[in-house]
Amino acid sequence: MITVAKKYKSVKPDEVKVWFKAASVNDFPKDGGACVKYKDLQIAVFNFARLNTWFATQNLSPEKEEMVLSRGMIGDHKGTPMVACPLHKKLFSLVDGTNLNGDLDPIATYPIKIEEENVYIGFAD
Amino acid sequence: MKKIIVVGNGMVGYKFCEKFVQQSTDSAFKLTVFGEEPRPAYDRVHLSEYFENQDAKALEMAPAEWYVENGIDLVTNERVVDIHRDSKTITTSKDRTFTYDYLILATGSSPFVPPIKGVEKKGVFVYRTIEDLEGMLAYAADLKKTNPDAKAAVLGGGLLGLEAGKAVLDMGLEPHIVEFAPKLMPRQLDSRSSKVLQLKLESIGLNIHLSKATNQILGDDAIVGMEFGEDDVLNVDMLIVSAGIRPRDELAKTCDLEVGVRGGIVVNNKMQTTDENIYAIGEVALLNQMIYGLVAPGYDMADIAVKQILGDVSAEMPEEIDMSTKLKLIGVDVASFGEPFMPASKGHSIIYEDKTKFLYKRINVSLDRKTLLGGILVGDAADYNMLHQMYMNSMAIPEEPAQLILPTSDGAAAFGDVMDLPDDAQVCSCESVTKGQICGAIESGEAKDLADVVSCTKAGTGCGGCKPMVKDITEATLKSLGIEVKDSICEHFDYNRQDLYKIIQVKGYQTFNEVLDNHGNGGHGCELCKPVVASLMASIHADTANKEYAIQDSNDRFLANIQRNGTYSVVPRVPGGEITPDKLIALGEIAKKYDLYTKVTGGVRIDLFGATLNQLPLIWKDLIAHGFESGHAYGKSLRTVKTCVGSTWCRYGMDESVSFGIELENRYRGIRAPHKIKGGVSGCIRECAEARGKDFGLIAVEGGWNLYVGGNGGATPRHAELFAEQIDNETVIKYLDRYLMLYMRTAKPLQRTAAWQERLEGGIEYLKEVIIEDKLGIAKDLEEEMQTLVNKFECEWTQAVNDPEMMKRFNHFVNSKEEDDNIVFVPMRDQKMPEPWK
Numbered sequence: 018m019i020t021v022a023k024k025y026k027s028v029k030p031d032e033v034k035v036w037f038k039a040a041s042v043n044d045f046p047k048d049g050g051a052c053v054k055y056k057d058l059q060i061a062v063f064n065f066a067r068l069n070t071w072f073a074t075q076n077l078s079p080e081k082e083e084m085v086l087s088r089g090m091i092g093d094h095k096g097t098p099m100v101a102c103p104l105h106k107k108l109f110s111l112v113d114g115t116n117l118n119g120d121l122d123p124i125a126t127y128p129i130k131i132e133e134e135n136v137y138i139g140f141a142d
Numbered sequence: 143m144k145k146i147i148v149v150g151n152g153m154v155g156y157k158f159c160e161k162f163v164q165q166s167t168d169s170a171f172k173l174t175v176f177g178e179e180p181r182p183a184y185d186r187v188h189l190s191e192y193f194e195n196q197d198a199k200a201l202e203m204a205p206a207e208w209y210v211e212n213g214i215d216l217v218t219n220e221r222v223v224d225i226h227r228d229s230k231t232i233t234t235s236k237d238r239t240f241t242y243d244y245l246i247l248a249t250g251s252s253p254f255v256p257p258i259k260g261v262e263k264k265g266v267f268v269y270r271t272i273e274d275l276e277g278m279l280a281y282a283a284d285l286k287k288t289n290p291d292a293k294a295a296v297l298g299g300g301l302l303g304l305e306a307g308k309a310v311l312d313m314g315l316e317p318h319i320v321e322f323a324p325k326l327m328p329r330q331l332d333s334r335s336s337k338v339l340q341l342k343l344e345s346i347g348l349n350i351h352l353s354k355a356t357n358q359i360l361g362d363d364a365i366v367g368m369e370f371g372e373d374d375v376l377n378v379d380m381l382i383v384s385a386g387i388r389p390r391d392e393l394a395k396t397c398d399l400e401v402g403v404r405g406g407i408v409v410n411n412k413m414q415t416t417d418e419n420i421y422a423i424g425e426v427a428l429l430n431q432m433i434y435g436l437v438a439p440g441y442d443m444a445d446i447a448v449k450q451i452l453g454d455v456s457a458e459m460p461e462e463i464d465m466s467t468k469l470k471l472i473g474v475d476v477a478s479f480g481e482p483f484m485p486a487s488k489g490h491s492i493i494y495e496d497k498t499k500f501l502y503k504r505i506n507v508s509l510d511r512k513t514l515l516g517g518i519l520v521g522d523a524a525d526y527n528m529l530h531q532m533y534m535n536s537m538a539i540p541e542e543p544a545q546l547i548l549p550t551s552d553g554a555a556a557f558g559d560v561m562d563l564p565d566d567a568q569v570c571s572c573e574s575v576t577k578g579q580i581c582g583a584i585e586s587g588e589a590k591d592l593a594d595v596v597s598c599t600k601a602g603t604g605c606g607g608c609k610p611m612v613k614d615i616t617e618a619t620l621k622s623l624g625i626e627v628k629d630s631i632c633e634h635f636d637y638n639r640q641d642l643y644k645i646i647q648v649k650g651y652q653t654f655n656e657v658l659d660n661h662g663n664g665g666h667g668c669e670l671c672k673p674v675v676a677s678l679m680a681s682i683h684a685d686t687a688n689k690e691y692a693i694q695d696s697n698d699r700f701l702a703n704i705q706r707n708g709t710y711s712v713v714p715r716v717p718g719g720e721i722t723p724d725k726l727i728a729l730g731e732i733a734k735k736y737d738l739y740t741k742v743t744g745g746v747r748i749d750l751f752g753a754t755l756n757q758l759p760l761i762w763k764d765l766i767a768h769g770f771e772s773g774h775a776y777g778k779s780l781r782t783v784k785t786c787v788g789s790t791w792c793r794y795g796m797d798e799s800v801s802f803g804i805e806l807e808n809r810y811r812g813i814r815a816p817h818k819i820k821g822g823v824s825g826c827i828r829e830c831a832e833a834r835g836k837d838f839g840l841i842a843v844e845g846g847w848n849l850y851v852g853g854n855g856g857a858t859p860r861h862a863e864l865f866a867e868q869i870d871n872e873t874v875i876k877y878l879d880r881y882l883m884l885y886m887r888t889a890k891p892l893q894r895t896a897a898w899q900e901r902l903e904g905g906i907e908y909l910k911e912v913i914i915e916d917k918l919g920i921a922k923d924l925e926e927e928m929q930t931l932v933n934k935f936e937c938e939w940t941q942a943v944n945d946p947e948m949m950k951r952f953n954h955f956v957n958s959k960e961e962d963d964n965i966v967f968v969p970m971r972d973q974k975m976p977e978p979w980k
């Protein structure tokens with residue numbers, strides 16, 4: 018059985034083949050997230066305004082496999098930028114996707130760049 | 143199997159069972175308990191609390207099921223009337239006979255009623271059982287109907303008499319205390335301290351009559367007065383006799399067990415009577431020629447009897463039994479410990495007195511000034527626990543012993559630290575818990591905070607007098623283990639919620655970043671501090687959750703409760719549960735249109751489930767068009783005010799509970815608080831709205847509403863406590879405004895009113911002082927703050943659907959109008975539900 022989770026694999030900056038233009042920076046709340054559709058993937062994009070940085074991860078929470086992470090609160094856990102899943106408050110590092118308060122599988126992370134007020138997400142295919 | 147019969151299911155009889163279950167390792171024994179009262183054993187020490195809440199269950203030592211679970215046969219409502227020692231049997235009031243191998247007499251005592259002429263008249267009560275209290279309450283209520291200025295006297299100015307005096311005061315009758323001796327609490331206090339206590343009691347409205355011998359009770363059928371001398375009469379409409387206790391040793395007399403001259407079944411220090419198979423424990427036992435009228439020695443006796451029967455024949459009662467006491471009377475501190483009256487040949491006394499503050503402190507020290515022998519505290523007994531420990535453990539005292547009682551500028555420095563107590567210092571005498579056991583529970587990791595300590599050691603669950611010390615020891619131990627005992631909200635702030643409330647209010651901050659940058663520890667906030675700040679902004683500025691939605695908890699951010707599969711539920715407000723047929727139909731039609739699952743909630747309104755993010759604003763547009771508004775089911779804010787139909791329809795209704803419930807729900811709707819708030823309004827004492835299970839509850843009674851506060855369902859259910867009686871609608875609102883605002887200002891994050899109230903220093907009495915008597919002078923501010931919030935109310939869903947910018951929030955994708963393709967519903971009964979989690 019192919020689970021939804023299998024569709025999400027972290028992409029390293031040097032693996033990027035496609036820079037997908039997702040939306041305008043104004044479509045994302047400051048210090049919050051929103052969800053982007055790319056092919057059959059759901060990508061959570063976070064505008065970490067306090068660090069003047071953007072992050073992209075899978076939208077799927079690995080705990081219960083629901084598409085909710087973009088709706089979580091962001092902040093830091095002992096200094097690591099993180100998102101808290103809105104369902105049961107599991108924390109995931111926005112930097113490398115690890116689960117910071119448990120032993121769930123890590124979430125996939127994606128490179129992101131801003132050009133001319135637009136948000137681009139990097140994919141390997 | 144050997145049979146043990148326990149006669150009497152009072153506090154000590156129960157403790158025997160509890161200790162037996164704990165200590166026996168096999169099932170070689172069968173326990174049967176007979177109690178003459180109609181219910182299982184209850185906490186007599188806290189009997190007076192029954193006046194507040196009339197909740198007999200709350201006083202139970204253990205529920206009836208506990209006995210069943212532990213294989214104990216509990217027979218209530220049946221008195222043992224005879225003991226036949228030769229056949230080792232007993233007979234009961236129902237003429238049943240049972241055999242025993244061991245018999246435990248735990249029959250307690252009964253109030254001593256002096257043989258005064260007329261004492262059998264109506265309106266004369268004793269103060270020992272729940273039934274006594276019920277009788278008094280009913281009688282007082284009747285009295286007040288015909289005579290609002292009715293008076294009641296207590297015969298006896300001892301420990302119990304004064305407690306009864308307080309009860310009279312609480313019942314709303316004019317209280318009088320009549321004492322035979324020339325001073326109050328003659329057994330515990332010297333003349334000077336007794337005088338100070340008297341002044342204090344008079345200042346709170348008790349009338350004290352000393353050196354009075356009552357000749358007769360006046361009245362035809364019911365009491366109308368007490369006659370002391372020929373022209374010396376006190377007119378009263380009710381009397382509570384509290385003139386001492388008499389051990390209930392009548393059973394000993396049926397079978398020739400030795401009893402004392404003034405009563406009590408004689409026992410040796412193994413708690414055996416003159417028949418070695420029969421034990422007597424508690425207030426019926428005469429040990430060392432003494433009846434010990436306190437629970438702690440009774441519990442020790444139970445323990446010794448258990449050990450003896452289980453074969454530990456060396457177990458004996460200690461030679462010295464501590465009779466230190468602290469009065470529970472709220473508003474007046476009185477304590478005495480060790481030897482309160484000191485003959486000059488045995489030691490020195492040091493006395494500090496300040497009549498202007500109703501303060502008296504006396505300590506007695508040994509001739510060599512090295513140890514503390516006893517003392518008396520009136521007016522301020524905060525140091526009782528520590529002084530008591532110093533006495534019990536013969537601890538070294540300061541070179542200048544007066545330091546122990548003189549007011550110091552820097553607190554109680556003279557005492558040293560609780561951690562200086564020896565490990566075997568008995569901190570909780572009721573449950574025999576030592577300091578070492580408390581520290582041990584923490585060190586072993588079994589207990590992580592005060593609540594854990596209390597539940598695993600039972601310390602503080604008896605009279606409760608030791609709680610402050612248990613708390614100090616717990617905190618000191620945690621600290622010594624490097625565990626910080628601070629209540630700051632998370633790693634990003636060193637402040638607790640109350641501190642942040644003040645900071646935001648004073649500085650007028652409008653955004654999370656301002657608060658974090660100016661008062662945080664660096665970093666960027668988290669899932670703990672963001673919602674707290676969001677809630678504070680709402681409480682202080684009446685902001686809705688739309689203002690800074692990225693710091694809101696997910697539910698507040700999308701103004702709906704997220705469900706298992708990432709869809710949402712929609713709960714429109716139905717104030718008081720009243721709904722027109724048209725609105726009901728509208729709900730049905732909207733649910734059909736969007737294919738939503740519907741259900742009536744536990745909060746008596748209608749919930750529509752399974753809405754996708756994209757659907758939320760569409761559904762709300764429809765709902766708003768039909769006159770609905772947000773029900774805030776997603777917020778830490780007012781949920782519902784549940785009502786019963788009340789006098790509008792119900793034949794028993796005393797007032798319009800629905801109208802008032804609607805008014806209250808509309809008043810407090812939308813207000814954000816540390817946790818959710820629920821209300822209930824019942825039209826009469828049958829309580830169909832379950833008002834006492836809510837954060838605030840109202841019950842219509844003759845002459846107004848009774849207001850209850852701090853109730854809770856959930857994981858730790860609690861009944862709300864009675865706060866004010868027979869008040870009108872306007873006063874209810876005034877008190878509630880103040881209560882809720884105070885809660886919003888001072889509670890911890892996610893702390894419901896019940897937990898807040900329970901942990902509040904001074905408890906409900908303190909709340910009454912602040913809210914009713916306005917002792918902090920903040921009542922007006924609280925009311926004004928609440929009124930501002932009420933005036934600024936806005937339905938946040940109406941706000942959201944009318945603002946295109948806000949509407950953008952409700953798209954699942956920023957770059958597509960499509961919906962979440964991961965959602966799968968399956969059919970269930972006639973509706974649908976999310977696919978089960980794997």
Ligand code: SRM
Nearest residue numbers: 703711742743744745746747775781854855856857858894
């Ligand atoms: C829908 C409902 C169950 C139902 O189908 O009937 C419900 C559903 C939830 N309750 Fe409840 N509670 C519902 C009535 C109650 C009641 C009954 C009542 O209000 O009279 C109680 C006990 C009374 C009380 O609160 O004191 C209740 C005590 C809780 C608690 C325990 C609170 C506590 O202080 O211990 C939680 C957990 C919490 O809030 O931390 C909770 C939490 C929840 C949550 C929010 C759990 C969650 O995080 O998802 C559920 C949200 C579902 C949703 O989307 O609406 N729910 N919940 C009821 C909605 C009532 C309404 O109209 O708003």
Ligand SMILES: Cc1cc2nc3c(=O)[nH]c(=O)nc-3n(C[C@H](O)[C@H](O)[C@H](O)COP(=O)(O)OP(=O)(O)OC[C@H]3O[C@@H](n4cnc5c(N)ncnc54)[C@H](O)[C@@H]3O)c2cc1C
Nearest residue numbers: 150152153154177178186221222249250424425435436437
């Ligand atoms: C209002 C009040 C406040 C108090 N405050 C304090 C305090 O602050 N601190 C403190 O230490 N102590 C206090 N006490 C005293 C404390 O309650 C008693 O010391 C304790 O209850 C004694 O327990 P017991 O089991 O010996 O007697 P009880 O609790 O009286 O129990 C005896 C039971 O045996 C039953 N019984 C008697 N005869 C028979 C029979 N033949 N067959 C079947 N059943 C029988 C009785 O009905 C009763 O239920 C207070 C007492 C009262 C009334």
Ligand code: SF4
Nearest residue numbers: 705706743744856857
């Ligand atoms: S009781 Fe538990 S499962 Fe049921 S609605 Fe409340 S929170 Fe959900």
Ligand code: FES
Nearest residue numbers: 570571604605606
């Ligand atoms: S000493 Fe009474 S409860 Fe601890």
